[in-house]
Amino acid sequence: MGPIVSGARPVLWLSLLHGFFFLVADSGTESPEGTTTDMSSRQFRAEFLHEWQGSPDAPYFDPGTPKNITGLVGHPVRLLCRVKNLKNRTVSWVRHRDIHLLTVGRYTYTSDQRFEAQHKPRSEEWALRIRSPQRRDSGQYECQISTTPPIGHAVFLNIVEPETIISSGPELFIQAGSTINLTCTVRHTPEPPTSITWTHGDQVINFDSARGGISLVTEKGLKSTSRLLVQRARGQDAGMYTCGPNNAPSSSTRVHVLSGEHPAAMQQGSARSTLDKTASILCCLSMLYVLSKPTFNALEFET
Structure with missing residues (x-):
C-alpha cells in the first residue's frame, strides 16, 4: 500500500496546484482594476489556459498581406507575412505539399539551401525567400503563428517560365x-x-x-x-x-x-486520304489472315 500512496502523492500535488491556478485566475477578476493579482491572472489565462480569439491583444495577420505570388524560374521570389500583436509567439513557414516545416522565427529548418527565413528586428514582416525557384516549387505555403491552436495565412506560389x-x-x-x-x-x-x-x-x-x-x-x-x-x-x-x-x-x-481550294475542303480531303489508307491496310491484313488458314481439303487429307 505504501508504494501506491507515495506514487499517487505527486499526482495529488499537481491537481492541487492546477486548482490553485484556476482560483487565482478567478479571483483576479474580482480584484480592483490594475492590481498585480489581476494582471497576473489575465496573463496566465491568455498564455497558459487558452487563446482569446476575440481579444484585442490576440495576434492576427495584416489583411493587406498578399495571398497569390507569381515568380519566374531561376529568379529569387519572396513570400511575405505581416503579423500584428505577435508578442512572445513565433512565426513559422510550412510547405503544404509535404507538410514540411521550412522556417521558425529567423531560423531555417530545411536542408534545401534555396530557402531562407528573413526578418528585421521589431518588424511585423516575416518573409520566406526562395533562391532560384523551379516549377516544382509552385503550390501552397502557410505562414503560422504559434497560438493554441495555431492560426495560419495561406499563400499560393506560382512559378512560371518565359x-x-x-x-x-x-x-x-x-x-x-x-x-x-x-x-x-x-x-x-x-x-x-x-x-x-x-x-x-x-x-x-x-x-x-x-x-x-x-x-x-x-x-x-x-x-x-x-x-x-x-x-x-x-x-x-x-x-x-x-x-x-x-x-x-x-x-x-x-x-x-x-489558290482556289477552301481550307476546309483541303482538310476534308486529307482526312479522306487517311481513311482510304487505313481501309487498304485493314484489307491487306484480312487477306493475309485468310491465306494463312489451312484449306478444307488439306484438313480432310490430314485426317
Whole structure:
C-alpha cells in the first residue's frame, strides 16, 4: 500500500496546484482594476489556459498581406507575412505539399539551401525567400503563428517560365492575294525583350526587301506583342514563320497559301486520304489472315 500512496502523492500535488491556478485566475477578476493579482491572472489565462480569439491583444495577420505570388524560374521570389500583436509567439513557414516545416522565427529548418527565413528586428514582416525557384516549387505555403491552436495565412506560389505564343496556332490557311496576319505574344519575362525577330524558313524577314508589303508593329511591356503583316500573299510566302524574342523561347507556325481550294475542303480531303489508307491496310491484313488458314481439303487429307 505504501508504494501506491507515495506514487499517487505527486499526482495529488499537481491537481492541487492546477486548482490553485484556476482560483487565482478567478479571483483576479474580482480584484480592483490594475492590481498585480489581476494582471497576473489575465496573463496566465491568455498564455497558459487558452487563446482569446476575440481579444484585442490576440495576434492576427495584416489583411493587406498578399495571398497569390507569381515568380519566374531561376529568379529569387519572396513570400511575405505581416503579423500584428505577435508578442512572445513565433512565426513559422510550412510547405503544404509535404507538410514540411521550412522556417521558425529567423531560423531555417530545411536542408534545401534555396530557402531562407528573413526578418528585421521589431518588424511585423516575416518573409520566406526562395533562391532560384523551379516549377516544382509552385503550390501552397502557410505562414503560422504559434497560438493554441495555431492560426495560419495561406499563400499560393506560382512559378512560371518565359513563353512565346503565336495566336494563329501551329498552322494558318489563307487564300492567295489576302494578308498574312501573325501576332506573337511574349509573357513571363524578367523584362521586356529588347528585340523580337521574325524569320521565314531560314531567312530573317527583311522589311526593306524588294517584295514590299511587309510591316511590323511591336508593343513592349509586361506582355509584349509583335504583329507581322504580309500583304498580297502568294505561293512563295508559304512556309514556316518563327517569332524569336531575345529572352524567351521561339514559337513557329506554318502558313499555307491556297489558290482556289477552301481550307476546309483541303482538310476534308486529307482526312479522306487517311481513311482510304487505313481501309487498304485493314484489307491487306484480312487477306493475309485468310491465306494463312489451312484449306478444307488439306484438313480432310490430314485426317
